[in-house]
Amino acid sequence: MSTKVTCTRKLQFAYAHRLVGHKGACANIHGHNAVVFVHAVAEKLNDLGMVVDFAVLKEKVGGWIDSNWDHGFICCSTDSKMTRLVHSTEKPLLAKVFSMEGNPTAENMAKYLLEHVGPKVLEGTGVKLVKVDFWETENCFATAELCDD
Numbered sequence: 001m002s003t004k005v006t007c008t009r010k011l012q013f014a015y016a017h018r019l020v021g022h023k024g025a026c027a028n029i030h031g032h033n034a035v036v037f038v039h040a041v042a043e044k045l046n047d048l049g050m051v052v053d054f055a056v057l058k059e060k061v062g063g064w065i066d067s068n069w070d071h072g073f074i075c076c077s078t079d080s081k082m083t084r085l086v087h088s089t090e091k092p093l094l095a096k097v098f099s100m101e102g103n104p105t106a107e108n109m110a111k112y113l114l115e116h117v118g119p120k121v122l123e124g125t126g127v128k129l130v131k132v133d134f135w136e137t138e139n140c141f142a143t144a145e146l147c148d149d
Helices: 054-068 080-086 106-121
Strands: 007-017 030-042 072-076 097-100 127-135 141-145
Touching: 007 054, 030 054, 030 106, 054 106, 072 080, 097 106, 106 127, 106 141
Parallel strands: 007 072, 072 097
Antiparallel strands: 007 030, 030 127, 127 141
């Protein structure tokens, strides 16, 4: 019998976005206080009996979020209205903008953290993210999870 041990770190941040093509209020610029749970595994527990120190997940994944998403505007790379607004003057309108492929939905942001951020920031640690729960509000969340193919 084998046992899979996962450790999970909760991360919180604030961000603004809008959803291109949305037919409701989410087409407008608005903000959220996101709560993200990153779930990590390793091939074996370390000498202290841990997958990874929780502080490492905070430093590496949380650090990336703080630098790129926290208190910033996250937009779709094809959002022509926001591109014009952000780049329309010599002095940038918004100081912190992160452009991503696809709409910055909870689903896409969870997937981005799992597929792009996790592998990059945890490279060489022997630890990998296997699941990300992205809570956009206290009532709504999306999950991205690696699948065994």
